[in-house]
Amino acid sequence: FILMIFLCSYHGVFVLLVLARTCYCIPPHDEVARVARFIVHNSDWASMATIASRDPIIGTPFANVFSVSDGPLDNSTGELYMYLTALEISVQDLQVNPSASLVMSLAQTSYCMKEKYDPQSPLCAHVIFSGTIVKVNDTEADFAKEALFSRHPEMIQWPSDHNWFFAKLNITNVYVLDYFGGVKTVTPIEYYKAKP
């Protein structure tokens, strides 16, 4: 955070004005795995692609929005945790075919606008994951809950009769677009090892 404090006069009344500005300090573009971890930890949501299981779009790709967390703000793991319910249409797709892809972009933060990078520019860095969505086991669910609820406090109040469960993407492929010259590949091992 960068803090700026102003003493201001507004219509003759003196007020203290405090401006806070998040500082996005993205890693160098050649440290690709770190860039991927940075984007993930700074994203609160992702777009998920599934294969639709519903008429009339059965078998076609389907894009939807989900809240995601890879850990509390002070503990990044790189895991893409989600809080899902079978009432949700994309989750119904996953019950037929668990294959999924998640994309997260710095266009979701204020970074690209501040740097004047177009959302489609490779400089407006984004990371694309492929894999399968799996329910996490009970031990991991405790951490997934902390990861999600600390960054999405509204979730605590979501209707309990929706049978929410904790899930994550079992990551098999990581693509990073963070500079000119085309997409770069990071192995899941490099991805998890990197420091965001």
Next chain:
Amino acid sequence: FILMIFLCSYHGVFVLLVLARTCYCIPPHDEVARVARFIVHNSDWASMATIASRDPIIGTPFANVFSVSDGPLDNSTGELYMYLTALEISVQDLQVNPSASLVMSLAQTSYCMKEKYDPQSPLCAHVIFSGTIVKVNDTEADFAKEALFSRHPEMIQWPSDHNWFFAKLNITNVYVLDYFGGVKTVTPIEYYKAKP
């Protein structure tokens, strides 16, 4: 826009501080087609799902980020225009299978954060389109160019050897999530007729 102008003293120096705040006046949630048009016209980008045509993820869903415009700021058409190149991996998917889905969410704007709506909450309205990506004809390309370049000025300078072309989603299905109670369907006719 809401404008606020302050006369401020910062470390003893007097400065004029101008704060601008975009006012997002979303249509009522039961005017579903209007909500869809509102989200589209206020979005500068979308996440697109395709079916991957590349090893090792061939046949799986693939999510990626693209700049989109449905018209200049003063002329909303509802069409989802994009500026594409065959060098791009998702476009290579589309050459094998033109089926695609685009999602746009008010989480991409400052609206959901200001209203304290979680990105996965239905109140953080989002719209999901299904259809096929088609190259637009020469007449329509003139409008697509104006639509895209006016809102994405960086595009004018994108490398000409990439053979960029104008395309759009031929929309067959529109899903809207803008309130509790599950997803709502809008026909393409209702969608195009609505005023954003």
